Amino acid sequence: MSSRGPRLLIWQLGEVAELVPQTPRVSSLVLDVPAWPGHLAGQHVDVRLTADDGYQAQRSYSIASAPEDPHLEITVERLEDGEVSPYLVGEVRKGDKVELRGPIGGYFVWTAGDPRPLLLVAGGSGVVPLMSMIRHREHTGSSNPTRLLYSSRSYEDIIYRDELDRLAAGGDGLTVAHTLTRMQPQGWQGYARRIDADMLSEVGWPKAEMPAVFVCGPTPMVESVASTLVDMGYDPASIKTERFGATGG
């Protein structure tokens, strides 16, 4: 795949084909990028904004779309004191162009040929690169046993809720478990606390199954989940992490 070989990452323009509100603070930007070189599930792009006086700001965003998708989708959480995210979620309209380059990152990636069972652990918008993996799995017809444990603050904050429900109902080996840490709707059947060792042993794979593990979310959550998995006896080398703080902007 071209995204593995050394090559120049050039800035290019993507046109916003669609804006998809996901939660009150999160939107997906579906982009037409004519010269997109292709990507692996889990990679990210750099986005660069330029003001009319030449002032620029850059941030990185995980790719949400599958490699097989003809569009490139990024999903952005609006940070009120941010610089780039309030533009991407709030200002940008359909038909606008956004400058980007990528794909970036060759480690936090999953390809459907990997025979190991998959454990995906997400916190908030950390679900985005994992969604690319889940969609890649779906696109390739993989029935690889896959479990997603997804922590959100409330039911309304669950990104990709309907799509995850639909994919999990497909009976092809994907299960999705939610935990809602701050607020739960009446009659909520899922978890209602931060991810802990008990939850990981109920949802995850026994360590003897040697799963591939991807954890993405805010730093305290990722630190806690990764450390807990190591304490449970998982091979540290099988646990890949991606973290974001309040500085995504």
Place this chain on the structure above:
Amino acid sequence: MSFISRGFRGKRRDVASSSRVPPGQHVVDDFPVLSAGPTPRIPVSEWKFVVEGEIDQPRSWTWDEFRKLPAEHVTKDIHCVTKWTKLDTAWTGVSVDTIMEGVETAAEYIMAFSYGGYTTNLPLEDLTGGKAWVAYEFDGQPLHPEHGGPARLLVPHLYFWKSAKWVQGLRLVNEDQPGFWESNGYNMYGDPWREQRYWGD
């Protein structure tokens, strides 16, 4: 500049610090954590630091021995390839000049390697001449494991992935080979002022 992002103004930073912020970076006040896997936990009783490779007599220090080396206090700006810059970070550690004192080697490159398996490559001349440290304190406190404790490499003039967390040693090598991120799309050298983030930059 040919392309303008319609309706984008941005948050302008004050002029005083802007000369200290490389292109594409923005200043943060917190200290974000980035790493590719679980944080290794290394008891100082088991910690060792080594210099090996193209060297006649490999060197090695225990934690207690290392802490007896002359310490330096430095305040530096650091620049992470993920776009954040943190100004005036205060570190305590041992200069790589001290670690390499008297070493005769024909090697021109270093592979820094870490507990947990991380590696990163650097030219030797970027580690000597008062440019790099093995740091064990941040802001006067023992370096937290999330930030690379017990000790991390500190090479502030390059993107911060070159400042290997949980550093275990320096291997002197004759050829520049890619380390962990350098094998995964990131630049072999990583000068923030030339915005050398990725392959080909």
